[in-house]
Amino acid sequence: MTATGKATQFEYKALYKPNQLIYGLGQTAVITGWTVKQAIAKHLQPPEYAVIGQLYSPTRGINLLIRNLLFNPHVRFLVVLNATREDNNAGACQCLLDFFRNGFEEGVCDTGLRCWVIRSPIPGYIDLEVKASALEHLRESIKYQETKSISETVSLVKSYVQQKALAAWGLPLNFPMPTVEPTILPGPRYGHRIEGKTIAETWVKIIHRIKTTGTIRPTGYDGQWQELIDLMAIVTEEPTEFYFPEPNYLPIDRPFLEEYISQILDDAPSREGLKYTYGQRLRSWFGRDQIDQVIQKLIGEIDAASAVMNLWDVKDHEKGGSPCLNHIWLRVVDNELSLTATLRSNDMFAAWPANAMGLRALQRYIRDKISKSSEYNLKMGPLITISQSAHIYDDTWSNAEQLIKQQYATICRKIDYHDPAGNFLVEIAENEIVVTQTTPGSGEVVGCYSGKDALKLIREICTASPSIRGDHAGYLGMELQRASECLKTGAKYIQDSK
The missing domain is CATH 3.40.50 (Rossmann fold)
Structure with missing residues (x-):
């Protein structure tokens, strides 16, 4: 004054x-x-x-x-x-x-x-x-x-x-701030699928995909982000106690996770100045405990396709501060409980690992409650997240680049040759290349392709089985070309031989 x-x-x-x-x-x-x-x-x-x-x-x-x-x-x-x-x-x-x-x-x-x-x-x-x-x-x-x-x-x-106004302590100071300009490769903008055994492995793959092909756009928060639209991440084998790599390259640790899980599983009282928690939206926001609802729903109808929890309130359009996590769907198939979560906006670098672990904890909580209250002893199925806007903010681009440099090649070397599209046996018979497709488990024959043109054959196979893994398709292309050369020269062809 x-x-x-x-x-x-x-x-x-x-x-x-x-x-x-x-x-x-x-x-x-x-x-x-x-x-x-x-x-x-x-x-x-x-x-x-x-x-x-x-x-x-x-x-x-x-x-x-x-x-x-x-x-x-x-x-x-x-x-x-x-x-x-x-x-x-x-x-x-x-x-x-x-x-x-x-x-x-x-x-x-x-x-x-x-x-x-x-x-x-x-x-x-x-x-x-x-x-x-x-x-x-x-x-x-x-x-x-x-x-x-x-x-x-x-x-x-x-x-x-009430105190006397003080003079400024000096002149305004501004120091140049370093910037990171990402290199972007061509790629699809909409619809992506990434799978990994653990959340940590899947996260590294997600960051690599966004950093290499994501579109750079301005955000509503005075900056930029690199974004993919509709990214589906599938985690298949996250252990019960969660996997944290050593040294830990995830943006969270176990103490943080314990607190975060409670924000998803537990209700919370409304307090001035605090936003909702996901647990509050699931437990009491709409006057119903939605977690208990889906548990009872599945106990009464184990094959139900309507075990749904919703976190979006139509009033969110008016007041802002709407939840990023909007929709959760649970499904039991072959005695396996899966959980699919839809997030409208997802910070994949800083938030997704915690989101995924919290959702996995919710999935396990529901599985355990069903087992205790019914005759169903369900297995833990995959966790699936669908991030409609999957993005990385510009202030973590350098962190993302470092993560990719340190971890991506190592993760890619851990090759799992299992392909849900099945196995393919390549041989030469009656002066043609013959490819037999079998199921990945029982080995049942489900498809047969034949011809002399390797390129035509691989296109036919990929058209019939569009979900075939990229590396598997590449391997098949090389084997078919080798078989084609043997067919022309009369040499003997044996799959996987050099």
């Missing part, structure tokens, strides 16, 4: 994520973590704060937040609302506070690049392009305070307004 009692007005200018912030005219920046920023803003007037914004991730958000603060030296107070289970699970607010408490040191980020590493048990990074002297000056110049509730946050912000 000035000597006349009038609020001094400042202008906050954001270099990064400008459309994700609420702007005021004061000297206090408010970080709300996972609490929606509007829940704080509605209790304050613009002259009482400089900016209000959320912080979800320590590895993706803090670097941009610090850069914005460096460009706005009139901000002299920082209030960090660190109040929810989601805040504790993500650790972003704690890491930000640790930057001001403990400082930083030179190290490497999770992609192996040199950077400033925040001294915190929570990984947090700042670009090395930002001068250490500027970061130290920022730490010395801003008074920071952690809060645990909306009311405490509002009260603290209002108390700062």
